[in-house]
Amino acid sequence: MILIIGAMSLLVLTACGDDEIEANHGLTVVATTTILGDLVRNVVGADATVEVLVPIGADPHDYQASSRQVAQINRASLVVANGLGLEEALIDVIQAAERDGANVLEIAPLLDPISLESGLDPHVWLDPGRMAKAARLVAEEMAKVDASIDWSSRAETYAIELDNTHREIESILDAVPEDSKKLVANHDSLGYFAAVYGFEVVGIVIPGGSTLGAPSSSELAKLVGVIEEERIDAIFAETTEASEVAASVAAEVGHEVEVVDLYTGSLGESGSGADTLIGMLLINAELIAGALG
Amino acid sequence: MEWLTEPFEFAFQQRALIGGSLAAVGLALVGTWVVIRGMSFLGDALVHGVVPGIALAILLDFNVMIGAVLAAVVMLAGINLVHRQTTFSEDTGIGLLFVGMLGVGVILISRTPSYSGSLTAILFGDVLGVTIGDIRVLALVVVVILVVSVLLYRHFLVLAFNEQKAQLFGFRPRFAQAALLGLITLGIVGSFQTVGTLLVLGLLVGPPATAALIVRRVPIMMVTAAVIGVMSVAAGLIISYHFDTAGSATMAVVPIVLFFVVLTIKNVAARSGRPATAPS
Numbered sequence: 313m314i315l316i317i318g319a320m321s322l323l324v325l326t327a328c329g330d331d332e333i334e335a336n337h338g339l340t341v342v343a344t345t346t347i348l349g350d351l352v353r354n355v356v357g358a359d360a361t362v363e364v365l366v367p368i369g370a371d372p373h374d375y376q377a378s379s380r381q382v383a384q385i386n387r388a389s390l391v392v393a394n395g396l397g398l399e400e401a402l403i404d405v406i407q408a409a410e411r412d413g414a415n416v417l418e419i420a421p422l423l424d425p426i427s428l429e430s431g432l433d434p435h436v437w438l439d440p441g442r443m444a445k446a447a448r449l450v451a452e453e454m455a456k457v458d459a460s461i462d463w464s465s466r467a468e469t470y471a472i473e474l475d476n477t478h479r480e481i482e483s484i485l486d487a488v489p490e491d492s493k494k495l496v497a498n499h500d501s502l503g504y505f506a507a508v509y510g511f512e513v514v515g516i517v518i519p520g521g522s523t524l525g526a527p528s529s530s531e532l533a534k535l536v537g538v539i540e541e542e543r544i545d546a547i548f549a550e551t552t553e554a555s556e557v558a559a560s561v562a563a564e565v566g567h568e569v570e571v572v573d574l575y576t577g578s579l580g581e582s583g584s585g586a587d588t589l590i591g592m593l594l595i596n597a598e599l600i601a602g603a604l605g
Numbered sequence: 606m607e608w609l610t611e612p613f614e615f616a617f618q619q620r621a622l623i624g625g626s627l628a629a630v631g632l633a634l635v636g637t638w639v640v641i642r643g644m645s646f647l648g649d650a651l652v653h654g655v656v657p658g659i660a661l662a663i664l665l666d667f668n669v670m671i672g673a674v675l676a677a678v679v680m681l682a683g684i685n686l687v688h689r690q691t692t693f694s695e696d697t698g699i700g701l702l703f704v705g706m707l708g709v710g711v712i713l714i715s716r717t718p719s720y721s722g723s724l725t726a727i728l729f730g731d732v733l734g735v736t737i738g739d740i741r742v743l744a745l746v747v748v749v750i751l752v753v754s755v756l757l758y759r760h761f762l763v764l765a766f767n768e769q770k771a772q773l774f775g776f777r778p779r780f781a782q783a784a785l786l787g788l789i790t791l792g793i794v795g796s797f798q799t800v801g802t803l804l805v806l807g808l809l810v811g812p813p814a815t816a817a818l819i820v821r822r823v824p825i826m827m828v829t830a831a832v833i834g835v836m837s838v839a840a841g842l843i844i845s846y847h848f849d850t851a852g853s854a855t856m857a858v859v860p861i862v863l864f865f866v867v868l869t870i871k872n873v874a875a876r877s878g879r880p881a882t883a884p885s
Binding site for chain 1: 715845849
């Protein structure tokens with residue numbers, strides 16, 4: 313496993329333009345994930361360059377940075393990280409940069425995180441309400457960096473959009489009957505979605521919070537039992553992870569179970585419709601409504 | 606020139622260079638014996654075999670270095686047991702313990718509440734995130750390795766080249782063997798937390814193997830390996846900076862690429878130096 317991950321991080325070359333920073337004499341903000349990158353772009357508009365560390369489709373849990381990216385972190389006016397252990401392989405680098413004087417905003421701990429058995433849940437971005445608050449927090453930080461620019465009105469506009477998105481998601485999810493509001497997820501990433509929209513997470517394929525764990529066969533057998541008992545029609549996997557185990561659980565269950573890939577750890581490619589946070593939240597809602605409705 | 610110096614304007618790059626270089630020197634010293642004695646597989650196995658010790662240390666909240674040493678001791682004892690009580694060659698025991706320990710490690714990881722993220726950060730420790738405290742620990746480790754290497758040099762040399770006769774010469778091969786294994790463990794455990802498992806593997810075998818291609822005497826091999834290791838770290842940092850590649854992994858790949866470059870040059874030189882070897 314370690315070798316595989318090592319080899320993977322070796323292959324991870326980011327395709328972002330090399331000279332963007334040098335060309336822009338204004339402010340730069342580094343965001344760790346594509347999701348936070350989109351949020352920050354909505355707050356800073358054209359007044360700052362936004363750099364994203366973890367590329368589209370990569371898992372933020374095990375992404376390792378290049379030295380160029382660490383240089384970006386050190387030079388940035390602001391670094392927006394999710395925190396709560398999400399960027400597991402970036403923690404060392406971000407903490408070291410912070411000690412060197414980098415301006416780091418860890419957003420998830422400030423958004424009233426949900427407590428799980430294994431600690432605080434980092435997957436805050438699946439709740440549009442919390443992300444609206446996150447946008448305001450980014451605007452506040454940017455105001456400390458440069459007070460001459462009106463960051464807060466753009467953040468407010470975006471917060472309203474997110475609020476509308478929230479209501480749109482609610483109406484999409486009206487298609488799901490009350491007694492079908494039960495989720496089985498590939499890894500424990502849907503906690504906020506469930507809490508906000510009245511769902512219950514009844515089963516998890518990969519234990520231990522991180523995407524690096526591996527399930528035991530008794531856990532999988534129990535999971536199959538839960539899915540059969542509750543007559544659950546879908547397992548929600550993720551675009552950043554292989555879902556073989558989820559597929560074999562689905563195959564084991566007596567009735568037809570669909571494995572649906574949600575956008576959880578990363579935005580989708582451009583053109584997928586999930587290339588913005590709002591687009592991603594709506595597509596996820598439609599996928600969930602389609603599978604359970 | 607600026608292309609080479611620009612990456613090191615950052616404090617994190619300077620720390621990575623110092624931390625990586627210290628690891629390179631320590632691992633070159635022990636790695637030379639690893640290569641000479643054909644223990645590379647044991648080295649690989651040890652790097653992965655410490656995983657359950659680290660996971661246990663995090664689960665039970667004690668020092669990860671102690672956990673790693675405990676796991677290494679269990680692993681070496683297991684390998685020794687297989688070697689003594691069966692007729693299998695040593696690599697069978699290593700293979701058994703390698704998989705066994707790594708498996709136990711993954712079982713423990715899956716039981717660890719990992720939102721703390723600490724386990725992954727330690728296992729894949731990133732040389733770009735090295736702290737001054739890490740560098741101090743690493744410096745101490747390198748000093749210990751250096752002192753023991755010098756004090757026991759003749760023991761290790763006899764062990765490497767004439768194990769059977771070692772006893773006749775008044776050396777104690779079992780003591781030397783245990784000391785060498787201890788030293789290798791120290792090199793690995795002392796540096797993996799700072800520079801990550803992947804870079805430890807790269808620096809343990811890559812530079813000494815490359816050095817062994819070009820020089821013969823052991824002390825010169827160690828110095829050459831250390832120089833190659835340090836240069837690989839520096840080159841890896843520069844490449845990672847300019848070409849945006851994952852830092853520790855790039856540094857780990859450089860000495861391996863260098864090995865094949867040196868091997869090719871050596872072959873070409875040998876062929877052009879002896880053009881008359883073809884039968885006439």
